[in-house]
Amino acid sequence: MRNKVICLCTGVFLCLGRVRAEVAIRVGHFPNITHAQALVGLANGAFQKTLGDVKIEVRTFTAGPSEIEALFAKALDLVYIGPGPAINGFVKSGGELVVIAGACSGGASLVVRNDLPIKDPADFRGKRIASPQLGGTQDIALRRWLKEHGLAPVEKGGDVRVLPMSNADQLTLFVQKKLDGAWAPEPWAARLVVEGQGRVYLDERTRWPRRQFAATVILVRKKFLSEHPRLVEKWLAAHVDVTAWIKKNPALARALIHQEIKRITTQSLPDAVIAQAWDRLEFTADPLSSSLTRNADSAYELGFLGRRKPDLSGLVDLKPLSKVLLAKGRPPIAP
Template identity: 35%
Template sequence: MKKAFLWVAILFTFTGLLAGCGSSEKSSGEEDKIVIGYFPNINHVPAMVAKDQGYFEKQLGDGTKVEYKTFAEGGSFMTALKTGDIDAGLVGPGPAMNNFSTGADVKIIAGASTGGTVVLAREGLEINSLEDFQGKTFITPGVGCTHDVQYETYLEEAGITSARIGGTMKHLTGNPAQYASMLKTGKVDIAVAPEPWAAVIEQETNAEVVIGWDEVSFGETLPASVLVATGDAVEDSPEKVQKIVNAHKDAIKFIEENPEEAKAITIKDIKEVTGQELEKEVVDRAWGRIGFTYDVDVDTIQDFADSSYTLKFLKDKPEFSELIANNFIK
């Protein structure tokens, strides 16, 4: 009898090892799984609402388990998409375009939000003209991220560039949730912040908004976040991708019809992810600087990409007609 139990244990162990080695065949009745990625900022509220309301589960059905993974910046998100750690999610258009231009398998399948990029100067720093940005240290979530390109494009038009391409501005990257303390200590002079962190900075410091969300380049027209998936998913599983987009559209409709409830969901989700509880006043201020839409402005995407090339974030002059799969939002 003991031998029988021993062989059963060995059999289960061997079976478990096979499963751990990535066997792609599912046993009868086994759940499918998708992982949705997003960032803990207000441009990514559609993902938070979809998560809270169970929209992905409703669209994909009981046979699919939905999990969520959060990111602080676009580079790690795109790595996760490329490695299959996530299946879809919200990211800034900058990382999506940068990775597409180097051959990454990524498709924009819907818009998500616009606006929400605010540039602030630490207390006591005199910024009275564009020339005053020369030699200053600025911080963005990532090199070549959406907010970085918006900021550098705005200044490049005045002939001011970062040290990365021969200019005088020094560039740091970091988690936007830490920008307020970095400004207070003088570690950075300028913070290029996505909402709600710009509103947090205004509340916690005496930092001054020096470039508003509607003044910074592409501020009112560029998708601040987009819904992406892999090209393989778009080609091989269009029905599943359509359901993901449908859930995303449901979330945006909810935001439009229930803004106060959507704000409460945002406060709750950001606290769970970052440990920081935003005050309602902060969220209200940030909310006024963004919009939510699943449409994608294709021309603006190309203009933004051309600017990324000019700023040398992209090695080759881009053409993004194949990046956007608009058929899922029609």
């Protein structure tokens, strides 16, 4: 009888061991230079090394709203994403999605055709200007800029045709001269310049204090965070280390990012594109919370967050990141 009990207990412990080993984290990101930490850390094994036996399941996306839908469906746990969709996801989920770190600052520009005499905001009247997706980060930035200069999209009674479309379609139509400009993230802004013979009319960094604004943040399901706090902290620890490695080894990082983008998209980027895009980016774990608030205000004013101004007091949770930074002997990031 005693042997049977021992065997039974052993079987239970083995079963529990298998359950623990099968814990996974499901991560989403773009094959995009602004999601550099995801590309580098997954490629060089930094995340897997820090997480140990935890399985990492990865999905790639080309638009933030699609990542939000996957989070709502509980098909993902953590994503690298732009601030626009992150804020929208927080609001629509009733606070069930929260920002826990930053990844990238900068990396967005308004690029126009070089053969057009566009010098002042008034010159955009009657023009066809693209953004990656309706309600996305660059779409909000474009519409806010138009509004500030007394311009408006055609559907709002203005005379600027704002055309949300994929970045790849932007480049194709730009080359064909069927688009006059685009507010695009890197490396697509650089591609419009290098491959599309365009020029940067406006580097978005010039519109922000200290030339810093959140381009990519880390968003997590709050339930996953509460159920697996140590796992999320380990991910953030690796994220911080990868960020430091990228900044210390820019040439190696650029080569690895280039390699991963080519592997995922089957398309190679010209060295000139990577170099130009890199110069307009800053990699940081700071979510730059004040820029998120300003983005949210713009999204609300433009009608993307409903009729009632949302309460964003719980949008950013820096406690896990602060714990990680303190463990590494670094000061926490101020809210």
